[in-house]
Amino acid sequence: MRRKLFWFFWLLMGWTPALRAQDQAACRVTLPAAERIAAVEAYIHKSWDSLTRSHRDLLQAVQDPKLEHAPGTPWVLYIAATEDSLAVWNQLQQALPDTGLRQITLRVLPKDPIAQLDVIRPHGLLYLPEPYVVPGGRFNEMYGWDSYFIVIGLLHSGRVDLAKAMTDNHLYQVRHYGKVLNANRTYYLTRSQPPFLSAMVLAVYEHTRDRDWLAAAVPLVERYYAYWTQPPHLAGETGLSRYYDLGEGPAPEVVSGERDVQGRTHYDRVREYFRTHEVTAYEVSLYYVAETDSLTPLFYKGDRSMRESGFDPSNRYGPFSVDIIHYAPVDLNALLYRMEQDVARMHALLGDSAAARQWHNRAEVRRARVDRYLWDPEKGLYFDYNFRTGRRSDYVFATTFYPLWVGMASPEQAARVAANLYLLEAPGGLLTSTHISGSQWDAPYGWAPLYLIAVEGLRRYGYHEAADRLTAKFVSMVTEDFERTGVLLEKYDVVQRRSDVALRFGYTSNEIGFGWTNAVFLALLAQMD
Known part of the structure; x- marks a missing residue:
């Protein structure tokens, strides 16, 4: 019933789901005038500084809008048991005035913090050695997959040092916690987020050409890969991987x-x-x-x-996506394919051709498994696979573009996906799904990271007209909304082309900042030059 109402709503808006090629040509949106775009770019370049957290402003960083905090009590900063706590404290003393230090308590985590998470109270910020950019609003910490897009935006802004610092922080997390964390708060110690680490490393390396830094990063990227390719992150007998938080009980x-x-x-x-x-x-x-x-x-x-997946929440895996633990997802396995290819490239850059071949072979094995389980040749889309029931989902979701983005789709598969773009295309660009569920990662909402992946995936296979059209829709929508609100936001209603949201589930706000919206705006524009 909800799906029927959704398409009825589209018809009222003057749109239909059958936005085929001939209709798309008539519905092109042009980029805003240069001076209008420049105003958004000025906001973005200024916002990088306001969203940056470092030792100097640690008192701002430790504060957490998501949890209650007793007034007058110190904020807690935790460090890993494997870290040098005295050295950390000395660094903070040099960076912070005494008035700031008195409002912060430094504590060392247990050696196995996940096993002893119940005794870590109150929850607090996890120490990171380098500056980082937060998404904005209630998200006042460094996030896993947000950071890839933020790094891309920083590189487009010429902020190479800050992009490298963020990547170093992610490598630091792998060194001390065995994975990139959902974010650097203690309540996120039990899970990661979609794995973009290898892509971050190579993006930074393209600007620095620091071979020693790359060589030091490789074993940490490989360790993070192991997190995703060992139990409990294996998706049954498929040979693919799944999302699986290591914690218990309510988040x-x-x-x-x-x-x-x-x-x-x-x-x-x-x-x-x-x-x-x-x-x-x-x-x-x-x-x-x-x-x-x-x-x-x-x-x-x-x-x-579901929160480890980053898509929190949607109805992609049934109501609230709680059945995600029984699925091999398209996005995760496409990202692992990219990680395998990225690590192969890293080894090749470092002169180890034998290791490069091994990683290429892993990628080809994964490609074959994705084709077997996740590709639907009848529908011409990639879908998640339920290994418990032995059936593919039929839930149309924008992650169908991930295999194009990482280059694992054949030309024929890419053509089928591109031909089905009309299912998700909307006045503001790209819907997250074709379903209305009351959750933010479903229709009618669109999100910046999925735009970048879809657009770059389409470009990779030569579908530049579609990529340009989606870019123009996104940039014009964000620019128009910026002119109404004065800010960039986390998500947009891409049917209404506005940042107004009406959510029933999850957190119901639309956060200002916003890290990955800023980044994708810059990245998409750069590809139009």
Whole structure:
């Protein structure tokens, strides 16, 4: 019913889902005038500084809008057990005045912080040695996949040192925590985010050509790859990988920070949904007990794992995506293919042709498995695969462009995906999905990172007209909204071409900043030159 209402809404807006090539030509949007674009670019270049966190402004960085904090009590900064706490404290003393130091307490994490997460109280910021850029708003820490797009934006802005510093922070996390973290807060220690680390490293290397730095990065990238390719991140017997958070129970930042105007948490709204809706996308008893109106431990595992995917939330894996733990996702496995190819290139750059061949071979094995499980030759799209049921999903999602972005699609597959762009194209560019669910990673919303991946994927296979059209739609939408609001935001309603959002699930705000929107705006424009 919701899907029918969605397309009816489109018809009212004067659009149809069948936006074929002949219609697309008539619906082209041009780039705004140069002076209008320049105003947005000026905002972006200024915002890099306001979004940067370093030791000098640590007191600003430790503050967390997502959790409650008792006034007058110190903020806690945690460091890894494998770090030199005395050296860290000496660095902070040199960077911060005494008044700032008195408001911060330094604590050392347990040697196995995930196993002892229950004793880490209160939650706090995790120390990072280098400056970094935060997304903005309630996201006042360095995030995993956000950072790739921010790094690209910084490189387009000529901020190579800051881009390298952010990449060094990600390598630091792998060294001390075994993975790139969702973000540098203690409640994120149990999970990562979509793996863009190898792409970050190579993007920075293209500007620095520092072979010693690259050589030091390779074993850490390989260690991070192992996080994704060993249990529990394996997707059944497919040979592919899945998202899987290592923690248990409700996510602390969700309980505290994702409340509606009535004070209900995201989990309260989920329980209400289960009480009042029939769910057929998965076996609901795995996640909800009707007799006690309670969410099961497996629900929280799925909820946390959905957050590791970065798409929090959508209905891509059924309501609230909690069934994600039973899927091999398109995006994750495409990114791992890119990581395998990236590491092969790193070894080739460093003169180790044998290691490069091994990594190329891994990539080819993954490509064959993606073709087997995730490619739908009838629909001409990539879909996630449920290894529990042995069936592919039919949920149309913008991650279908990831295989084009990483270059694992054949020319024929790319042509089929490009021909199906009309399913997701909207007045403001690219819908995240074709479904309205009340969640932010579904229709009618669009997100900057998915634009960049789709546009670059289309360009890679020669579909420049479609890429230019999506770019013009995104840039014009963001520019027009900037002229109304004075800011860039996290997400946009790409049907209405505005930043106004009306969400039912997850956090319901639209955050100002915004790191990856800034970055993608610059990157897409650069490709139009």
